[in-house]
Amino acid sequence: MGWTTRFGKKRDMPGGLWLKCEACGQIVFRKEVESRMRVCPNCNFHFTIGSKQRLDITLDPGSFQEIAPDLETRDPLGFTDKIPYLEKIRQTREKVGVSEAAVAGSGRIKGVPVVVVVLEFGFLGGSMGEVVGERVARAVETAGEKRVPALLFTSSGGARMHEGVISLMQMAKTCAALERFSREGGFSISVLTHPTTGGVTASFASVTDVVLAEPGALIGFAGPRVIQQTIKQDLPKGFQRSEFLLEKGQLDGMVTREKMRDDLARLLSYAV
Numbered sequence: 001m002g003w004t005t006r007f008g009k010k011r012d013m014p015g016g017l018w019l020k021c022e023a024c025g026q027i028v029f030r031k032e033v034e035s036r037m038r039v040c041p042n043c044n045f046h047f048t049i050g051s052k053q054r055l056d057i058t059l060d061p062g063s064f065q066e067i068a069p070d071l072e073t074r075d076p077l078g079f080t081d082k083i084p085y086l087e088k089i090r091q092t093r094e095k096v097g098v099s100e101a102a103v104a105g106s107g108r109i110k111g112v113p114v115v116v117v118v119l120e121f122g123f124l125g126g127s128m129g130e131v132v133g134e135r136v137a138r139a140v141e142t143a144g145e146k147r148v149p150a151l152l153f154t155s156s157g158g159a160r161m162h163e164g165v166i167s168l169m170q171m172a173k174t175c176a177a178l179e180r181f182s183r184e185g186g187f188s189i190s191v192l193t194h195p196t197t198g199g200v201t202a203s204f205a206s207v208t209d210v211v212l213a214e215p216g217a218l219i220g221f222a223g224p225r226v227i228q229q230t231i232k233q234d235l236p237k238g239f240q241r242s243e244f245l246l247e248k249g250q251l252d253g254m255v256t257r258e259k260m261r262d263d264l265a266r267l268l269s270y271a272v
């Protein structure tokens with residue numbers, strides 16, 4: 001295409017006026033995508049959105065009160081790749097404008113009280129380390145104390161390798177918190193958004209009372225390439241997309257971003 005040679009790399013396009021949809025491959029007008037809450041006007045693909053925008057489009061204005069904002073990321077392994085892990089965290093905080101890959105808080109949706117956690121994919125791929133796991137667990141515990149439902153939005157590459165086995169431990173911790181919450185009569189919903197994979201899919205995202213997803217979201221444990229190479233078989237069409245998982249019974253429902261607030265308010269209101 002002409003414009004690729006003219007502007008070099010695609011991301012160098014002036015002001016990022018245009019965007020290539022990763023689902024349908026169409027070049028779409030960025031402003032139009034933004035005005036539709038980052039949904040492709042051509043194929044309805046729901047692009048990944050940041051935690052701030054997710055809270056903005058989900059909660060009643062001004063209702064959000066953050067839970068456990070002061071947790072500090074630790075470096076149990078003394079991990080360094082190109083730069084030391086904690087330096088990477090510092091730079092990522094500056095770049096993304098959030099303190100870690102999950103934000104938690106209480107709020108309201110159409111007046112219905114809720115505790116919500118949103119994973120931030122822009123922060124090291126939404127990976128779950130100690131702070132993410134702790135925020136999920138504390139949010140669920142707060143929901144239990146307040147006797148309100150818990151709502152979890154996920155987008156994640158899985159456990160955070162930089163924190164080794166401490167990351168994997170978060171899978172058990174978050175599931176244990178949800179189990180206690182459920183036993184005490186709590187009601188929980190997770191909304192799996194593009195992409196939700198690895199240790200997050202394999203833990204808290206899949207054990208809530210209701211598991212919903214946005215259209216077209218990639219949801220799985222291992223990626224399709226790894227599975228294909230392991231089983232040496234072609235994978236079915238639409239494998240690991242939310243439509244496929246809904247058909248197979250892995251999801252309870254699919255909700256578009258446009259109807260999300262209405263549908264969540266209705267579901268949550270059954271529980272309060």
Ligand SMILES: [Zn+2]
Pocket residue numbers: 021022023024025026040041042043044045
């Ligand atoms: Zn599209």
